Amino acid sequence: MKWLGGGAAMLLLKGKAILSLLKIGKIAAPLISMMISIWAYALIYPWGFAVGFVLLLLVHELGHVIAAKQKGLPVSAPLFIPFVGALIAMKRQPLDAESEAYIAFGGPILGSIGAVAVFVAAYYTDSPLLYSLAYIGLLLNLLNLLPIHPLDGGRIAVAVTRWLWLVGLVGGLAVILYLQSILFFIIWALFAYDLYKKFIKQRKKGQGNTLSSVSKGFLIPVEHLKDVGYMIPGPDHRRDLPFTTYSDLNRQQHVKVNWDTLDYNGTAVLTQQAIISKVRITRLEHVTLENGLHLRMHLEILYTPFDNDKYYDVPANTRWKYGAAYFLLAGFLAGMMYLVHLVGNVNL
Known part of the structure; x- marks a missing residue:
């Protein structure tokens, strides 16, 4: 599981640079990056697992693409990075916290549906490979719900309550201990420093120095x-x-x-x-x-940078709705992982 934490960190730290290097076409780049990722994963895992894992990543990213399109925001096609994951580039930023959270929800929701579909297929075929894919798919979507910006959970938190970011600080340490990943620690540390700059340093010095x-x-x-x-x-x-x-x-x-x-x-x-x-x-x-x-x-x-506080003005009923959806989805994913472990005897 160490590569998961490292992959998340590399995705966030190096994703934009890699994206610019691989911009060779709207269709060609995603397809080539998919094939390269499958080949790279197949060096370590069976071919079936490599193909299935990349497809699960694709489903997750397509969730973001669909949600962004529904909000009228243009995005790039998903780009795959071996042992890192996948990403899309926002060509225009959301106008408010509610839109940001809506787009962030798209990935884990569609990704969870994809992982559950794999579990159903595993149950009816009694396939160890599909059980493993279902488990890893559920885990990836659950990790993405950590309230650490800019993971999906961190972006959802802006429409629920930014106090969730403090939960992410504590939960992030638990994940670091579980994954034993130095790179995941780096991304957690960057998140912690960003909170320090946003809520402590800037308030002391004023925004004119940024x-x-x-x-x-x-x-x-x-x-x-x-x-x-x-x-x-x-x-x-x-x-x-x-x-x-x-x-x-x-x-x-x-x-x-x-x-x-x-x-x-x-x-x-x-x-x-x-x-x-x-x-x-x-x-x-x-x-x-x-x-x-x-x-x-x-x-x-x-x-x-102009930090518009009105960006975070979200109606109370929307906050409750997004908050309930967030915790229900996280609980559902955790419960499904436990079910896959019991039925398929999977524990990665």
């Missing part, structure tokens, strides 16, 4: 300026650019930059609400394309 940055790129046509004798800026050119920022009806924040001398306006999209302090050029490249000379402009946008 300056962050994001890089954006623009391609500017300048052939027409070159033709009239305008001196095109070189690679070492640096300057701050004027900007305006606004949010659309979906609360998606846009930053519009302007370079008057080049008669250029461009717009960048931020993944979160923020207070913009500065937009500056960090690098310029001269690029010649079929339609002439272009400048590839690299910008750094400096901002302070």
